[in-house]
Amino acid sequence: MPALKVRGALGLMSGTSLDGVDVAYLATDGERILAFGPTGYRPFTEAERAVLRAALDEAEILADRNARPGVLAEAEAIVTAANAEAVEAWREANRSWMPLDGGAFAAPPVDVVGFHGQTVLHRPEVRLTVQIGDGQALARRLNVPVVYDFRAADVGAGGQGAPFVPVFHRAMAGVLHRPQPLAVLNIGGVANVTVLDGEADPIACDVGPGNALIDDFVAGRTGAAMDTGGELAAAGKVDEDAVRRLLGMRFFTLPPPKSLDRNAFKAAAKVHGGLDRASVEDGAATLTAFTAAAVARIVPHLKRPPKCWIIAGGGARNPTLMRMLAERLAPARVEVAERVGWLGDHLEAQAFAFLAVRALDGLPLSYPSTTGVPEPMTGGVVVRP
Ligand SMILES: Nc1ncnc2c1ncn2[C@@H]1O[C@H](COP(=O)(O)OP(=O)(O)OP(=O)(O)O)[C@@H](O)[C@H]1O
Ligand SMILES: CC(=O)N[C@H]1[C@@H]2OC[C@@H](O2)[C@@H](O)[C@@H]1O[C@H](C)C(=O)O
Missing domain, CATH: 3.30.420.40 (ATPase, nucleotide binding domain)
Structure with a gap:
């Protein structure tokens, strides 16, 4: 060549x-x-x-x-x-x-x-x-x-x-000292992951809602554009039954590759999320937990679970979401992109x-x-x- x-x-x-x-x-x-x-x-x-x-x-x-x-x-x-x-x-x-x-x-x-x-x-x-x-x-x-x-x-x-970022993630990860399988997670409106494991082609897909559900719910209730700092979610109680119901959707049973429209979960969140009855804090907590749980739901579809997750995108600035991710991805190491010198x-x-x-x-x-x-x-x- x-x-x-x-x-x-x-x-x-x-x-x-x-x-x-x-x-x-x-x-x-x-x-x-x-x-x-x-x-x-x-x-x-x-x-x-x-x-x-x-x-x-x-x-x-x-x-x-x-x-x-x-x-x-x-x-x-x-x-x-x-x-x-x-x-x-x-x-x-x-x-x-x-x-x-x-x-x-x-x-x-x-x-x-x-x-x-x-x-x-x-x-x-x-x-x-x-x-x-x-x-x-x-x-x-x-x-x-x-x-x-x-x-x-x-x-x-x-x-x-x-997603189209995987080939770039592969180039970035190639010079990074982290154990593999290594997952790079972007949490934007939608969340997408790239999993890198040795010489194999990267495995990638959209994994579920990113911030879109949280943003839309918080905007509807308070007029604010987002749950800044994850403060509402931190003050609320997660409805684990609602999270389980939402995870029951067919999308989560599918192996990668798969992709999502920003509004893919809008209707389901209304029906299964119990949001109408929830306080703004509890609703934010439940949607944040769903976002984190949806990420963890990709792991059973992979050959080997990632040892390390690098988190980028706006969701990395939500400490409540980061805490829930760390809990649901344990014992894997979870760190924000900036920790490895990347501009998330x-x-x-x-x-x-x-x-x-x-x-x-x-x-x-x-x-x-x-x-x-x-x-x-x-x-x-x-x-x-
Ligand atoms: N300080 C913060 N606290 C909580 N959430 C935040 C904070 N900053 C950003 N976000 C979240 O991140 C979102 C923006 O993320 P990002 O810019 O990665 O999205 P995007 O690139 O537009 O989406 P996509 O990757 O899906 O195309 C905001 O809408 C908000 O939900
Ligand atoms: C169709 C579309 O624009 N998808 C975006 C969106 O935002 C995040 C996720 O959903 C990802 O699939 C994609 O963007 C990134 C940059 C990608 O293609 O890798």
Whole structure:
């Protein structure tokens, strides 16, 4: 195989929580990571978030992944503009990041941008996944090649279209001194895991709800966007029967690979969660316990239980969730990404920088063991300014 080329790549990720756009820089040849660069973040405004939420509702009836009826066109323009602004602000903030010969300074060189876009619909069972965001417009505005629409090829070939971070987790874990099997857990709106065990391809899947159920419940009861610091859950009592009922759902009996839509558990939580009768504290405690228990429920599906878990994503900042995870995953070691020197909040943006470089070289982004795609599959659409 010819030597791979090292490129500077910027990854852009806006996740299911609709909080904003994460930016992260890597220098990579698509196999090894040679350097980590500065990160950035551009939150969505409340007004933008309202349009995006409306777009999620509107997208529920989409049958054509290229159609942008109703509010979806406006939402796509918002996503493209927010991502462009995220890069422009990042460029501005890092103009003098790198010392050059002769005493001058420069921004890190960006050869390619990996643009995830905003998922508004994810139905791999009907080969449909929709990430809105105009890659061509972004390439023109930023004057740099952009790779986008990462999930379409995988879903088109019969894969789950998610998760896509495992190949990046494998590169990150390759230089980490931790016993294997090693699990990397991302707790965003949805929770997804990568399990690394020696030379075998990574095993990966979505494992259950992440913060989405907790966020939606707390927002409905108090108007707050989240259970900050897990304080409500810490003050409540877990309804273990409700947790058992929720774990009885078919999704948990399925082996990996499998993936989830953000709202996959919304209806079940209403029916089985006993939330209507619960105090806000007890409801938060029960949903937090369900989130942790759903993670632990993947272990019986694995060949060997992970010895060590690294936790990333917003959920790692919820100490009550972290405590429940440690309890339910014991005796495995559970630690937050920062403990091993990773940037837990920017891991996904870093992953899409890495994936963009792999896409340029036609390297696989997904595998039978990560998305269930029949063969290792490259993907992403490359557009130039
Ligand atoms: N201090 C905190 N206390 C409790 N929860 C927190 C805290 N900070 C973040 N979170 C949770 O993390 C969520 C955001 O997580 P994250 O940014 O990883 O999601 P995302 O990347 O949008 O989602 P996904 O990975 O599913 O695409 C918030 O909605 C909230 O539930
Ligand atoms: C369809 C989609 O956007 N899925 C997201 C979502 O957020 C977390 C989880 O669900 C994961 O499957 C995926 O994102 C990460 C970045 C992934 O593909 O690995």
